[in-house]
Amino acid sequence: MDRFERQVILPGFGPEGQAKLKQASVLVIGAGGLGCPVLLYLAAAGVGRISVVDGDVVSQSNLNRQILYGEKDLGKNKADTAVRYFQEKYSDIHWTAIPEFITVDNAQAFIFHYDLVIDGSDNFPTRYLVNDACVLLKKPLVYGSIYQHEGQVSVFNVGTQPCNYRDVFPNPPAPQEIPSCAETGVLGVLPGIIGNLMALEAIKVLSGLGKPLSNKLLLFNSLNSQFQELEIHPNPASQSAIPTSWNEFHQRDYALACEGAQQLTWNEAMKLMGQEVAFVDVREPGEEPPLECTGLVKVPFSTLSDELDRFEEAEEILVFCQSGARSQKAAQLLQQTYPDKKIFSIRGGINALKS
Amino acid sequence: MPDQIRLKAFGMLAEKIGTDSLEIENPGSSEALRRQLLQQFPSLQTLTFRMAVDRKIIQAETDISAGQEIALLPPFSGG
Numbered sequence: 494m495d496r497f498e499r500q501v502i503l504p505g506f507g508p509e510g511q512a513k514l515k516q517a518s519v520l521v522i523g524a525g526g527l528g529c530p531v532l533l534y535l536a537a538a539g540v541g542r543i544s545v546v547d548g549d550v551v552s553q554s555n556l557n558r559q560i561l562y563g564e565k566d567l568g569k570n571k572a573d574t575a576v577r578y579f580q581e582k583y584s585d586i587h588w589t590a591i592p593e594f595i596t597v598d599n600a601q602a603f604i605f606h607y608d609l610v611i612d613g614s615d616n617f618p619t620r621y622l623v624n625d626a627c628v629l630l631k632k633p634l635v636y637g638s639i640y641q642h643e644g645q646v647s648v649f650n651v652g653t654q655p656c657n658y659r660d661v662f663p664n665p666p667a668p669q670e671i672p673s674c675a676e677t678g679v680l681g682v683l684p685g686i687i688g689n690l691m692a693l694e695a696i697k698v699l700s701g702l703g704k705p706l707s708n709k710l711l712l713f714n715s716l717n718s719q720f721q722e723l724e725i726h727p728n729p730a731s732q733s734a735i736p737t738s739w740n741e742f743h744q745r746d747y748a749l750a751c752e753g754a755q756q757l758t759w760n761e762a763m764k765l766m767g768q769e770v771a772f773v774d775v776r777e778p779g780e781e782p783p784l785e786c787t788g789l790v791k792v793p794f795s796t797l798s799d800e801l802d803r804f805e806e807a808e809e810i811l812v813f814c815q816s817g818a819r820s821q822k823a824a825q826l827l828q829q830t831y832p833d834k835k836i837f838s839i840r841g842g843i844n845a846l847k848s
Numbered sequence: 849m850p851d852q853i854r855l856k857a858f859g860m861l862a863e864k865i866g867t868d869s870l871e872i873e874n875p876g877s878s879e880a881l882r883r884q885l886l887q888q889f890p891s892l893q894t895l896t897f898r899m900a901v902d903r904k905i906i907q908a909e910t911d912i913s914a915g916q917e918i919a920l921l922p923p924f925s926g927g
Contacts, residue, residue, distance in 0.1 A: 527927040608859055614927035640859045640924035662907060666896035671860065679926065710905065712858060712921075714868075721856070723919060724904045763875045 497539050503702075507563050510700035511539060517699040518542035520607040522595055522623055524571040525549070526558040526679065527613035527637050530688030531695070533561070535617050538696055542587040543579075547571040547592035547605060552844070558681030568847065594840075597621060597743050600626040609633045609695055613688065615673065617665045618747040624649065624658040625735050625742060631655075637691040641677045644687035644713045647725065648694050651707040659731030661710060668753030668825060675818070683715045754824035754838040759846055762811050762839050771807035775814050775823045776843070784843065794819045801830045813839040851914045853881075859922040864891045878910045881918060897922045 495501075501511050521528050524547040534545055551559070551574060552568045559571075566574050576590035595614075596601060600622060604610055610632050612623045619640070627634040627650055634649040636658060636846050649657040690711065697705045712721045736742040748756040757765070764787070766772060772783060775794040792800050794814065804810055810827055814820040817840050824838040839845075851874045852873065855865075862868040865885075875881045878899050886893050899921040901910050 523927055525927050611926050615925065617925045618921070620925060637927070638924040639926040640922075641926075643859055643924065645924050661921075662896065664896075666923055667894065670895060670913060671923060673926055677926075684927065710921075716860075721919070722903065723900045723921070726905065726907065728907045730907065 500538065500751060506700060506702050510702055512678060514539050514696065515541045517609065518544075518607045519609050519611060519695060519699075520544050520546065520604060521613060522546045522560075522573045522619070523612045523615060524561070525537045525555065525613060525615055526639070526684030527688040527691060527693045528571075528611070529559050529561045530685050531611050531613055531692045532575055532579065534689060534692035535695060536583050536586055538692075539583075540586065540699065542589075542607075544589040544603075545553065545572040545575050545606070546591040546593065546594060546595055547575075548755035549841075550844070551845075554602075554675075557686050558679060560681070560685070566795075575779040587641045595623065597622060597745055597747065601630070601739055601742070601834070604630055604632055607632070609635065609698055611635045611637075611691060611695060613637065613691070617671075617751040620658065620746075621665055621751060622747045625745075628657050628659075628735050629739065629742060634658075635694045635698070639679060639684055639687055641679065642683060642715045644683060645714075646687060646690045646694065646706060646711040648698060648705040648707045651698055651705055654708065654727055656708050656725045656727055657731065657735075659734050660725050660728040663728060663730040663734045665751040667687075668751065668821070673818075675816070680715065686713065686715065687786070712732045721725070748840075752821050752838075754821040754828065755836070756760070756817070756821070756840045757811070758840055762813075765809060765837075767813060769808035771804050771810045773804075773810060773812045773823070775812055775819055780815055780843075782843070782847075794823055797823055797826060801827065804831065804834075807834065809835040809837070811837050811839060812843045816844050852916065853912055854917045855920060856917060857920045859924060861892065861897055861920045862923050864895070865889055865920075874912055874914050874916075877912055878906055878918075880894065881912060885920075895922060 497511050524545050551562045561575050570592040572590040572592045576588045605751045637646045697703045708725050710723045774791045777793045812820040812823045822836040824836045828836045853874045854873045856864045857868050875884050898921045902916050
């Protein structure tokens, strides 16, 4: 008798299905609202090797849906915290925490070693980046995403006529077209449901049980509890949108394509600091913690459009805010005014600096 | 109702249209429907969305016949 007895006795799953899960390796990208339930069920089901990629830290507003974390985890990295939690629960699983964001530079190395990838990210640049990397590597990708009271789930790169995210949406929407959870709100149960569906699809692909949602997009509406399934077919427009080589992949700027602003990490930004670089805080007065340093210009986002001429002299402009959202809009506004200047938004804003 | 079709709108499209389900007269093709929607709901002009005809996501202009169900599908990024 072992902890998998109740699933091993299932017809169609059996010891063979369990052995396949035990031998399988899964990379979970994003340990947030979707990643938490995905991890809980993949771990309980006995997937042999699970790695968690997330560069973000736990914040108070995450706790209504990111059910692996509690008050004592605030400010801690999500990948580290999630993996520590599971290592205590299940010693038979090989866990790895990767406390970083996935990028064009690390995606190939991160994804290459796994049998299946889960996209539990929360933004378009990451979703398109992960999709394209998985297409290049022909890796099964379980996709899930949410908007307010609705969710989408699918399985990409599986089957005889494999489809991917670009067969549904060949190109990202315009910058800031679709608001995020932070802007629209979300009831914690919705990512719980969508994340559970994603875990189920992963288990089906890995064990051979049932029929995964390949070439299908499942839609769920939590307000009327309705499911709908749409068929996906290979789309010629998607092929031309995907990089044809790793070289091309590495050159892509997914953030720029999706968000209209080039982004830098704090480390990259620090290296650029200098005489001809304007370093701009677009937070409103009173946002905590205040940042003071030489060369820092404070122009609240609410008044930026009236003060654009302050940046005429700068060759490059680095913009930050609290979370990295307003600074993207600010960078876009500045870029429209100064198309020849190099303008960057600092990813994650002050929140990323605190961690 | 000789030539009606049913629209099902998802995500932000349902918000912009004001309902997640409505019946309209059949414009005849997916492109004609798109033009009609953009005219009737100008706020859709800045939105990316795909259509599915009778639950098949379409890649190109597609004829629409009476009684068919058209899904209007925006991308979601939340997680």
